[in-house]
């Protein structure tokens with residue numbers, strides 16, 4: 001089969017021939033129709049992450065969408081979204097014509113959405129939804145700040161906060177294009193992350209119209225330090241990424257005076273049931289036009305370009321590859 005094959009950690013995969021996966025008990029063979037390139041794919045493939053150095057060659061792709069060809073759990077022809085541990089554990093991922101996936105990691109999809117839109121949402125949307133609602137315990141009427149509001153996680157977090165009845169949704173975005181995506185997702189105000197934490201905190205407070213109850217944070221660094229300063233009593237900052245830096249400085253006085261919380265989040269801590277439930281919920285909202293992730297569809301032959309663009313850190317819209 002044709003696949004994106006990674007030979008050297010830290011370098012992009014290339015489009016070439018690769019052995020088709022063999023059927024095996026407990027595994028569902030999926031004919032892949034769409035798979036995105038996401039930050040986790042690059043992290044796993046870097047060879048320097050906390051997952052360790054991956055065995056090469058392997059096919060990256062921690063998630064995809066497709067049609068069941070052979071399975072003990074689902075009928076042939078079923079439309080599915082699936083997750084893989086490509087790059088985190090030995091085995092191949094979704095950026096190929098076919099993928100063999102543990103049955104527990106295959107989720108039937110019924111939402112009336114193109115496969116490419118489902119692929120663009122995927123784990124980014126699950127993370128945004130669960131960080132806001134489950135880890136962040138968001139309730140209607142609260143004020144929300146979304147750092148990195150123009151990224152895939154950010155767009156879904158903004159849309160989710162709006163549709164669940166946030167009193168105010170403020171996005172932090174670095175570029176005009178990112179700000180446009182955040183506004184399209186439903187942000188009422190967009191703030192640029194310029195200046196130091198004090199200056200950004202002041203602008204966030206003004207844009208939010210007061211203290212903030214939940215911060216969804218895929219960025220960390222100075223932006224998280226600033227957002228923590230505007231937390232309301234009982235406020236929660238949920239960190240799920242470090243696009244802007246791996247460390248942030250928090251004031252003890254700020255946190256303890258408000259009994260505020262700084263929380264970590266990872267999709268890897270979800271049960272398959274939680275993940276499937278969150279995915280069904282976000283896909284339902286997306287099918288109704290209430291959520292989405294801006295994306296560009298490319299043939300799998302373009303994997304190297306899509307990978308380099310994501311690696312540059314200003315990917316803009318999500319790349320979704322079709323074999």
Ligand SMILES: NC(=O)c1ccc[n+]([C@@H]2O[C@H](COP(=O)([O-])OP(=O)(O)OC[C@H]3O[C@@H](n4cnc5c(N)ncnc54)[C@H](OP(=O)(O)O)[C@@H]3O)[C@@H](O)[C@H]2O)c1
Nearest residue numbers: 039127148150151152153173174178218241243244266267
């Ligand atoms: N914990 C989990 O389970 C989980 C799940 C999904 C994603 N994540 C993490 O969340 C982060 C965002 O993922 P994504 O899918 O939204 O990626 P994405 O669509 O590629 O967007 C990248 C985001 O990071 C921001 N960013 C990139 N470099 C930055 C920098 N130097 N300083 C400040 N902001 C920067 C971008 O801001 P602009 O829009 O302003 O350019 C954008 O919002 C990644 O770190 C990813 O690994 C974690």
